[in-house]
Amino acid sequence: MPYQAPRGTHDILPGEIYRWQAAEQAFLRLVTQYGYREIRTPIFEDTELFVRTSGDTSEVVTKQMYSFKDKGDRDLTLKPEGTAPVMRAYLEHRLAGDGQPVRLCYVATPVFRYERPQKGRYRQHHQLGCELIGVASPEADAEIIEIAIRTYQALGIGSLQVKLNSIGRAATREAYREALLAHAQPVLKDMDPEDRARAERNPLRMLDSKDPVMIEALQNAPKVLDYLEPESKSAFDSLCSILTEAQIPFVISPEIVRGLDYYTDTVFEVHSTALGAQTALCGGGRYDGLLKALGGPPTPSVGFGMGLERALLVQESQGALPTEPRIAAFLIAADDAGRSRLRTLAAELRSSGISATYDMDGRSLKAQIKLADRIGAQYAVILGEKEIADRTATVKELSSGDQTVVEQSGLAKHLAGEPK
Ligand code: HAM
Secondary structure, three states, rough: OOOOOOOOOOOOHHHHHHHHHHHHHHHHHHHHHHHEEEEEOOEEEEHHHHHHHHHOOOHHHHOOOOOOOOHHHHOEEEEOOOHHHHHHHHOOOOHHHHHHOOOEEEEEEEEOOOOHHHHHHHOOOEEEEEEEEOOOHHHHHHHHHHHHHHHHHOOOOHHHHHEEEOOOOHHHHHHHHHHHHHHHHHHHHHOOOHHHHHHHHHOOOHHOOOOOOHHHHHOOOOOOHHHOHHHHHHHHHHHHHHHHHHOOOOOEEOOOOOOOOOOOEEEEEEEEHHOOOOOEEEEEEEEOOHHOOOOOOOEEEEEEEEEHHHHHHHHHOOOOOOOOOOOEEEEOOOOOOHHHHHHHHHHHHHHHOOOEEEEOOOOOOHHHHHHHHHOOOOEEEEOOHHHHHOOOEEEOOOOOOOOEEEEEEHHHHHHHHHOO
Protein backbone atom coordinates (compact mmCIF):
# COMPACT_ATOMS: atom_id res chain seq x y z
CA MET A 1 0.00 0.00 0.00
CA PRO A 2 1.80 3.17 -1.13
CA TYR A 3 -0.07 5.54 1.21
CA GLN A 4 -1.70 4.96 4.56
CA ALA A 5 -3.40 7.26 7.05
CA PRO A 6 -0.68 8.81 9.27
CA ARG A 7 0.24 6.78 12.36
CA GLY A 8 -2.26 7.30 15.16
CA THR A 9 -5.00 8.59 12.86
CA HIS A 10 -7.87 6.67 11.33
CA ASP A 11 -10.42 6.98 8.58
CA ILE A 12 -14.01 6.76 9.68
CA LEU A 13 -15.51 4.50 7.06
CA PRO A 14 -19.08 4.42 5.73
CA GLY A 15 -19.70 1.16 7.62
CA GLU A 16 -19.07 2.86 10.97
CA ILE A 17 -20.05 6.48 10.39
CA TYR A 18 -23.67 5.81 11.37
CA ARG A 19 -22.47 5.09 14.90
CA TRP A 20 -20.70 8.45 15.01
CA GLN A 21 -23.73 10.24 13.65
CA ALA A 22 -26.04 8.48 16.10
CA ALA A 23 -23.78 9.40 19.03
CA GLU A 24 -23.37 13.00 17.90
CA GLN A 25 -27.12 13.42 17.41
CA ALA A 26 -27.92 11.80 20.77
CA PHE A 27 -25.44 14.13 22.47
CA LEU A 28 -26.79 17.23 20.74
CA ARG A 29 -30.38 16.26 21.57
CA LEU A 30 -29.45 15.76 25.20
CA VAL A 31 -27.44 18.95 25.73
CA THR A 32 -30.07 21.00 23.90
CA GLN A 33 -32.48 19.97 26.68
CA TYR A 34 -30.15 21.71 29.13
CA GLY A 35 -29.83 24.84 26.96
CA TYR A 36 -26.36 24.25 25.45
CA ARG A 37 -25.63 25.73 22.02
CA GLU A 38 -23.04 24.40 19.66
CA ILE A 39 -19.84 26.26 18.85
CA ARG A 40 -17.21 25.29 16.27
CA THR A 41 -13.73 26.71 16.59
CA PRO A 42 -10.80 26.45 14.13
CA ILE A 43 -8.62 23.36 13.93
CA PHE A 44 -5.56 25.46 14.79
CA GLU A 45 -4.94 28.36 17.13
CA ASP A 46 -2.02 30.49 18.26
CA THR A 47 0.35 28.20 20.15
CA GLU A 48 0.45 30.67 23.02
CA LEU A 49 -3.25 30.06 23.75
CA PHE A 50 -2.51 26.49 24.81
CA VAL A 51 0.81 27.19 26.54
CA ARG A 52 -0.86 29.86 28.66
CA THR A 53 -3.86 27.75 29.66
CA SER A 54 -2.85 24.06 29.64
CA GLY A 55 0.44 25.11 31.30
CA ASP A 56 4.07 24.84 30.28
CA THR A 57 4.66 21.91 32.64
CA SER A 58 1.78 19.83 31.26
CA GLU A 59 2.56 16.81 29.08
CA VAL A 60 0.21 18.18 26.47
CA VAL A 61 2.34 21.30 26.03
CA THR A 62 5.79 19.83 26.64
CA LYS A 63 5.44 16.67 24.57
CA GLN A 64 2.25 16.35 22.61
CA MET A 65 1.45 19.46 20.61
CA TYR A 66 1.48 19.53 16.83
CA SER A 67 3.00 22.99 16.49
CA PHE A 68 4.20 24.64 13.32
CA LYS A 69 5.04 27.96 11.77
CA ASP A 70 2.87 29.08 8.86
CA LYS A 71 4.21 30.94 5.85
CA GLY A 72 3.65 34.21 7.71
CA ASP A 73 5.97 33.00 10.51
CA ARG A 74 3.10 32.65 13.00
CA ASP A 75 3.37 30.01 15.73
CA LEU A 76 0.31 27.82 15.42
CA THR A 77 -0.81 24.55 17.00
CA LEU A 78 -3.42 21.97 16.02
CA LYS A 79 -6.01 21.97 18.80
CA PRO A 80 -4.70 19.66 21.59
CA GLU A 81 -7.88 20.20 23.65
CA GLY A 82 -11.21 21.95 23.23
CA THR A 83 -11.68 24.27 26.19
CA ALA A 84 -9.16 27.07 25.57
CA PRO A 85 -10.39 27.67 21.97
CA VAL A 86 -14.00 27.88 23.19
CA MET A 87 -13.02 30.39 25.86
CA ARG A 88 -10.95 32.38 23.38
CA ALA A 89 -14.00 32.56 21.10
CA TYR A 90 -16.26 33.44 24.05
CA LEU A 91 -14.03 36.39 24.84
CA GLU A 92 -13.36 37.45 21.27
CA HIS A 93 -17.05 37.51 20.33
CA ARG A 94 -18.24 38.86 23.69
CA LEU A 95 -20.61 35.95 24.10
CA ALA A 96 -21.30 37.15 27.63
CA GLY A 97 -22.98 40.17 26.03
CA ASP A 98 -26.43 38.67 26.49
CA GLY A 99 -25.68 37.86 30.12
CA GLN A 100 -24.49 34.78 31.91
CA PRO A 101 -24.57 31.84 32.22
CA VAL A 102 -23.48 30.84 28.75
CA ARG A 103 -23.76 27.16 27.86
CA LEU A 104 -21.66 26.00 24.94
CA CYS A 105 -21.02 22.58 23.50
CA TYR A 106 -18.87 21.07 20.78
CA VAL A 107 -19.62 17.98 18.77
CA ALA A 108 -16.86 15.66 17.50
CA THR A 109 -14.24 18.38 17.51
CA PRO A 110 -10.90 16.96 16.27
CA VAL A 111 -8.13 16.99 18.89
CA PHE A 112 -4.45 16.34 18.13
CA ARG A 113 -1.90 14.94 20.57
CA TYR A 114 1.43 13.36 19.74
CA GLU A 115 1.08 10.24 21.91
CA ARG A 116 2.14 6.64 21.49
CA PRO A 117 -0.82 5.11 19.66
CA GLN A 118 -2.59 2.09 21.12
CA LYS A 119 -6.17 0.88 21.39
CA GLY A 120 -8.24 3.91 22.43
CA ARG A 121 -5.29 6.31 22.15
CA TYR A 122 -4.76 8.21 18.92
CA ARG A 123 -2.89 11.19 17.55
CA GLN A 124 -6.12 12.60 16.23
CA HIS A 125 -9.20 11.88 18.26
CA HIS A 126 -12.58 13.58 18.53
CA GLN A 127 -14.35 15.02 21.53
CA LEU A 128 -17.87 15.84 22.57
CA GLY A 129 -17.82 18.54 25.21
CA CYS A 130 -19.74 21.09 27.23
CA GLU A 131 -18.60 24.32 28.86
CA LEU A 132 -20.87 26.07 31.38
CA ILE A 133 -19.56 29.62 31.76
CA GLY A 134 -20.45 32.10 34.49
CA VAL A 135 -21.78 29.96 37.35
CA ALA A 136 -19.82 29.49 40.57
CA SER A 137 -22.36 27.26 42.31
CA PRO A 138 -21.59 23.54 42.66
CA GLU A 139 -24.94 22.97 40.94
CA ALA A 140 -23.09 23.81 37.72
CA ASP A 141 -20.46 21.14 38.42
CA ALA A 142 -23.26 18.67 39.10
CA GLU A 143 -25.03 19.57 35.84
CA ILE A 144 -21.83 18.94 33.91
CA ILE A 145 -21.26 15.54 35.54
CA GLU A 146 -24.91 14.60 35.07
CA ILE A 147 -24.75 15.44 31.36
CA ALA A 148 -21.62 13.32 30.94
CA ILE A 149 -23.32 10.34 32.57
CA ARG A 150 -26.57 10.82 30.67
CA THR A 151 -24.63 10.98 27.40
CA TYR A 152 -23.21 7.52 28.09
CA GLN A 153 -26.67 6.27 29.05
CA ALA A 154 -28.04 7.61 25.77
CA LEU A 155 -25.33 5.61 23.97
CA GLY A 156 -26.29 2.46 25.86
CA ILE A 157 -23.03 2.42 27.82
CA GLY A 158 -23.09 1.19 31.41
CA SER A 159 -20.68 0.05 34.16
CA LEU A 160 -19.00 3.42 34.56
CA GLN A 161 -17.30 5.00 37.50
CA VAL A 162 -17.23 8.75 38.21
CA LYS A 163 -13.98 9.65 39.98
CA LEU A 164 -14.24 12.95 41.78
CA ASN A 165 -11.69 15.18 43.48
CA SER A 166 -11.00 18.81 44.31
CA ILE A 167 -7.58 20.35 43.80
CA GLY A 168 -8.48 23.68 45.41
CA ARG A 169 -7.06 27.06 44.49
CA ALA A 170 -3.73 28.89 44.68
CA ALA A 171 -3.29 28.79 48.47
CA THR A 172 -4.16 25.09 48.60
CA ARG A 173 -1.77 24.34 45.78
CA GLU A 174 1.05 26.25 47.51
CA ALA A 175 0.66 24.40 50.81
CA TYR A 176 0.14 21.07 49.10
CA ARG A 177 3.11 21.62 46.81
CA GLU A 178 5.47 21.75 49.82
CA ALA A 179 3.94 18.65 51.40
CA LEU A 180 4.06 16.64 48.21
CA LEU A 181 7.62 17.64 47.37
CA ALA A 182 8.77 16.71 50.87
CA HIS A 183 7.08 13.32 50.53
CA ALA A 184 8.63 12.70 47.09
CA GLN A 185 12.17 13.77 48.01
CA PRO A 186 13.61 10.21 47.95
CA VAL A 187 12.48 9.71 44.32
CA LEU A 188 13.11 13.25 43.15
CA LYS A 189 16.81 13.12 43.88
CA ASP A 190 17.26 10.23 41.40
CA MET A 191 15.12 11.76 38.66
CA ASP A 192 16.52 13.16 35.44
CA PRO A 193 17.05 16.91 35.86
CA GLU A 194 14.41 17.97 33.36
CA ASP A 195 11.64 15.82 34.87
CA ARG A 196 12.71 16.90 38.31
CA ALA A 197 12.57 20.60 37.44
CA ARG A 198 9.08 20.08 36.01
CA ALA A 199 7.95 18.19 39.10
CA GLU A 200 9.29 20.96 41.32
CA ARG A 201 7.51 23.63 39.34
CA ASN A 202 4.20 21.78 39.40
CA PRO A 203 4.22 18.83 41.81
CA LEU A 204 0.63 17.92 40.88
CA ARG A 205 2.07 16.53 37.64
CA MET A 206 3.86 13.85 39.71
CA LEU A 207 0.46 12.44 40.61
CA ASP A 208 -0.20 11.94 36.89
CA SER A 209 3.03 10.03 36.43
CA LYS A 210 2.91 6.62 34.73
CA ASP A 211 6.38 5.78 36.15
CA PRO A 212 5.99 2.77 38.50
CA VAL A 213 8.69 4.12 40.85
CA MET A 214 6.83 7.40 41.22
CA ILE A 215 3.47 5.66 41.61
CA GLU A 216 4.91 3.47 44.36
CA ALA A 217 6.60 6.44 46.09
CA LEU A 218 3.38 8.44 46.13
CA GLN A 219 1.16 5.68 47.45
CA ASN A 220 0.84 7.19 50.89
CA ALA A 221 1.38 10.76 49.78
CA PRO A 222 -0.59 13.56 51.46
CA LYS A 223 -3.96 14.19 49.81
CA VAL A 224 -4.85 17.54 48.33
CA LEU A 225 -8.36 17.27 49.82
CA ASP A 226 -6.79 17.70 53.26
CA TYR A 227 -5.38 21.07 52.19
CA LEU A 228 -8.56 22.67 50.85
CA GLU A 229 -9.52 26.14 52.04
CA PRO A 230 -12.95 26.33 53.75
CA GLU A 231 -14.69 27.74 50.66
CA SER A 232 -13.37 24.98 48.39
CA LYS A 233 -14.16 22.35 51.00
CA SER A 234 -17.73 23.53 51.37
CA ALA A 235 -18.24 23.67 47.56
CA PHE A 236 -16.90 20.12 47.28
CA ASP A 237 -19.18 18.89 50.09
CA SER A 238 -22.19 20.52 48.40
CA LEU A 239 -21.31 18.94 45.07
CA CYS A 240 -21.09 15.52 46.72
CA SER A 241 -24.55 16.05 48.30
CA ILE A 242 -26.13 17.20 45.02
CA LEU A 243 -24.72 14.18 43.18
CA THR A 244 -25.92 11.82 45.90
CA GLU A 245 -29.36 13.40 45.79
CA ALA A 246 -29.42 13.05 41.99
CA GLN A 247 -28.44 9.38 42.41
CA ILE A 248 -25.24 9.78 40.43
CA PRO A 249 -22.76 7.40 42.05
CA PHE A 250 -19.17 8.63 42.39
CA VAL A 251 -15.99 7.79 44.28
CA ILE A 252 -13.73 10.40 45.81
CA SER A 253 -10.39 9.81 44.12
CA PRO A 254 -7.37 11.80 45.35
CA GLU A 255 -5.28 10.54 42.41
CA ILE A 256 -7.40 12.49 39.89
CA VAL A 257 -5.56 15.79 39.38
CA ARG A 258 -5.95 16.13 35.57
CA GLY A 259 -3.16 16.76 33.12
CA LEU A 260 -4.02 20.35 32.21
CA ASP A 261 -3.11 23.28 34.44
CA TYR A 262 -6.24 25.38 34.16
CA TYR A 263 -8.33 23.47 36.70
CA THR A 264 -9.40 24.88 40.05
CA ASP A 265 -11.43 23.05 42.72
CA THR A 266 -13.60 20.31 41.16
CA VAL A 267 -11.96 17.78 38.86
CA PHE A 268 -13.49 14.53 37.68
CA GLU A 269 -13.11 11.70 35.25
CA VAL A 270 -15.46 8.99 34.05
CA HIS A 271 -13.79 5.60 33.75
CA SER A 272 -14.72 2.28 32.22
CA THR A 273 -12.99 -1.03 32.66
CA ALA A 274 -13.89 -2.10 29.12
CA LEU A 275 -10.91 -0.46 27.42
CA GLY A 276 -7.83 -2.08 28.92
CA ALA A 277 -5.22 0.56 29.67
CA GLN A 278 -7.15 3.59 28.41
CA THR A 279 -9.86 3.66 31.03
CA ALA A 280 -10.61 7.42 31.03
CA LEU A 281 -13.66 8.05 28.89
CA CYS A 282 -14.28 11.61 29.93
CA GLY A 283 -12.49 14.30 31.91
CA GLY A 284 -13.43 17.70 33.16
CA GLY A 285 -13.73 20.11 36.00
CA ARG A 286 -13.85 23.72 37.03
CA TYR A 287 -11.49 26.29 35.56
CA ASP A 288 -12.35 29.59 37.21
CA GLY A 289 -9.00 31.20 36.33
CA LEU A 290 -8.80 30.37 32.62
CA LEU A 291 -10.65 33.35 31.21
CA LYS A 292 -8.61 35.74 33.35
CA ALA A 293 -5.41 34.12 32.05
CA LEU A 294 -6.64 35.04 28.54
CA GLY A 295 -7.11 38.69 29.54
CA GLY A 296 -10.84 38.46 30.36
CA PRO A 297 -12.65 39.07 33.63
CA PRO A 298 -12.50 36.34 36.30
CA THR A 299 -15.34 34.01 35.32
CA PRO A 300 -16.29 30.78 37.09
CA SER A 301 -16.63 28.00 34.54
CA VAL A 302 -16.87 24.24 34.44
CA GLY A 303 -16.95 21.66 31.66
CA PHE A 304 -16.02 18.28 30.30
CA GLY A 305 -14.59 16.68 27.18
CA MET A 306 -15.28 13.07 26.24
CA GLY A 307 -13.39 11.00 23.72
CA LEU A 308 -15.77 9.82 21.05
CA GLU A 309 -13.57 6.94 19.86
CA ARG A 310 -13.33 5.59 23.40
CA ALA A 311 -17.08 5.88 23.91
CA LEU A 312 -17.71 3.99 20.68
CA LEU A 313 -15.21 1.27 21.62
CA VAL A 314 -16.97 0.71 24.93
CA GLN A 315 -20.38 0.87 23.25
CA GLU A 316 -19.28 -1.89 20.89
CA SER A 317 -17.76 -4.03 23.64
CA GLN A 318 -21.07 -3.79 25.51
CA GLY A 319 -23.04 -4.80 22.42
CA ALA A 320 -25.02 -1.57 22.39
CA LEU A 321 -24.76 -0.82 18.67
CA PRO A 322 -27.45 1.38 17.14
CA THR A 323 -29.24 0.10 14.04
CA GLU A 324 -27.46 0.89 10.81
CA PRO A 325 -29.71 2.85 8.47
CA ARG A 326 -30.33 1.00 5.19
CA ILE A 327 -31.41 2.22 1.81
CA ALA A 328 -35.15 1.54 1.64
CA ALA A 329 -35.80 0.82 -2.01
CA PHE A 330 -33.71 -0.66 -4.78
CA LEU A 331 -35.70 -0.15 -7.96
CA ILE A 332 -35.41 -2.89 -10.53
CA ALA A 333 -36.48 -2.84 -14.17
CA ALA A 334 -37.17 -5.97 -16.18
CA ASP A 335 -36.82 -4.21 -19.54
CA ASP A 336 -36.23 -0.85 -21.22
CA ALA A 337 -39.77 0.38 -20.59
CA GLY A 338 -39.26 -0.25 -16.87
CA ARG A 339 -35.82 1.36 -16.96
CA SER A 340 -37.14 4.68 -18.21
CA ARG A 341 -39.69 4.72 -15.36
CA LEU A 342 -37.05 4.06 -12.66
CA ARG A 343 -35.67 7.58 -12.54
CA THR A 344 -39.03 9.28 -12.05
CA LEU A 345 -40.18 6.69 -9.52
CA ALA A 346 -36.93 7.12 -7.55
CA ALA A 347 -37.42 10.90 -7.60
CA GLU A 348 -41.01 10.53 -6.33
CA LEU A 349 -39.90 8.23 -3.50
CA ARG A 350 -37.05 10.51 -2.46
CA SER A 351 -39.31 13.56 -2.38
CA SER A 352 -41.56 11.59 0.00
CA GLY A 353 -38.55 10.93 2.25
CA ILE A 354 -37.92 7.33 1.13
CA SER A 355 -34.34 6.53 0.12
CA ALA A 356 -34.08 4.90 -3.29
CA THR A 357 -31.47 3.88 -5.81
CA TYR A 358 -31.20 1.68 -8.92
CA ASP A 359 -28.74 0.05 -11.29
CA MET A 360 -27.15 2.34 -13.87
CA ASP A 361 -25.07 -0.25 -15.71
CA GLY A 362 -27.75 -2.18 -17.64
CA ARG A 363 -27.49 -5.31 -15.45
CA SER A 364 -29.73 -8.30 -16.04
CA LEU A 365 -32.79 -8.74 -13.82
CA LYS A 366 -30.97 -11.38 -11.76
CA ALA A 367 -27.88 -9.19 -11.36
CA GLN A 368 -30.04 -6.25 -10.27
CA ILE A 369 -31.61 -8.35 -7.51
CA LYS A 370 -28.15 -9.49 -6.44
CA LEU A 371 -26.99 -5.88 -6.29
CA ALA A 372 -30.02 -4.91 -4.19
CA ASP A 373 -29.00 -7.63 -1.73
CA ARG A 374 -25.35 -6.61 -1.72
CA ILE A 375 -26.04 -2.98 -0.84
CA GLY A 376 -28.36 -4.12 1.94
CA ALA A 377 -31.56 -2.55 0.59
CA GLN A 378 -34.73 -3.28 2.58
CA TYR A 379 -36.94 -3.72 -0.48
CA ALA A 380 -36.50 -4.55 -4.14
CA VAL A 381 -39.18 -2.74 -6.12
CA ILE A 382 -39.63 -4.57 -9.40
CA LEU A 383 -41.12 -3.06 -12.55
CA GLY A 384 -41.84 -5.81 -15.06
CA GLU A 385 -43.87 -5.63 -18.23
CA LYS A 386 -47.14 -6.33 -16.39
CA GLU A 387 -46.41 -3.82 -13.64
CA ILE A 388 -45.67 -1.07 -16.18
CA ALA A 389 -48.95 -1.79 -17.96
CA ASP A 390 -50.93 -1.84 -14.65
CA ARG A 391 -49.04 1.10 -13.05
CA THR A 392 -48.10 -1.20 -10.17
CA ALA A 393 -44.84 -2.50 -8.70
CA THR A 394 -43.88 -5.77 -7.06
CA VAL A 395 -42.33 -5.03 -3.68
CA LYS A 396 -40.06 -7.75 -2.33
CA GLU A 397 -38.85 -7.50 1.23
CA LEU A 398 -35.31 -8.77 0.85
CA SER A 399 -34.81 -10.24 4.34
CA SER A 400 -38.00 -12.36 4.31
CA GLY A 401 -38.56 -12.76 0.55
CA ASP A 402 -42.22 -11.70 1.03
CA GLN A 403 -43.73 -10.11 -2.08
CA THR A 404 -46.69 -7.77 -2.55
CA VAL A 405 -48.03 -5.94 -5.57
CA VAL A 406 -48.83 -2.27 -4.89
CA GLU A 407 -50.04 0.68 -6.96
CA GLN A 408 -47.12 2.89 -7.99
CA SER A 409 -49.04 5.91 -6.65
CA GLY A 410 -49.20 4.30 -3.19
CA LEU A 411 -45.60 3.00 -3.20
CA ALA A 412 -44.09 5.67 -0.91
CA LYS A 413 -46.80 5.14 1.71
CA HIS A 414 -46.43 1.38 1.46
CA LEU A 415 -42.65 1.54 1.95
CA ALA A 416 -43.05 3.98 4.83
CA GLY A 417 -45.33 1.39 6.46
CA GLU A 418 -48.27 3.83 6.50
CA PRO A 419 -51.86 2.71 5.94
CA LYS A 420 -52.97 3.44 2.35
P1 HAM B 1 -8.80 15.35 28.61
O1 HAM B 1 -9.03 14.50 29.81
O2 HAM B 1 -7.40 15.64 28.27
O3 HAM B 1 -9.59 16.71 28.87
O4 HAM B 1 -9.50 14.70 27.37
C1 HAM B 1 -10.89 14.37 27.42
C2 HAM B 1 -11.12 12.97 26.90
O5 HAM B 1 -10.61 12.85 25.57
C3 HAM B 1 -10.40 11.86 27.65
O6 HAM B 1 -11.13 11.45 28.79
C4 HAM B 1 -10.36 10.75 26.61
O7 HAM B 1 -11.61 10.06 26.55
C5 HAM B 1 -10.20 11.53 25.33
N1 HAM B 1 -8.80 11.49 24.90
C6 HAM B 1 -7.77 12.24 25.35
N2 HAM B 1 -6.63 11.94 24.69
C7 HAM B 1 -6.95 10.98 23.80
C8 HAM B 1 -6.21 10.25 22.81
N3 HAM B 1 -4.92 10.46 22.60
N4 HAM B 1 -6.87 9.33 22.06
C9 HAM B 1 -8.21 9.11 22.24
N5 HAM B 1 -8.95 9.77 23.14
C10 HAM B 1 -8.33 10.69 23.92
C11 HAM B 1 -9.66 17.75 28.01
O8 HAM B 1 -9.25 17.72 26.88
C12 HAM B 1 -10.40 18.95 28.57
N6 HAM B 1 -10.47 19.99 27.54
C13 HAM B 1 -11.77 18.57 29.06
C14 HAM B 1 -12.52 19.72 29.64
C15 HAM B 1 -13.51 20.42 29.06
N7 HAM B 1 -12.32 20.24 30.83
C16 HAM B 1 -13.16 21.25 31.02
N8 HAM B 1 -13.87 21.38 29.95
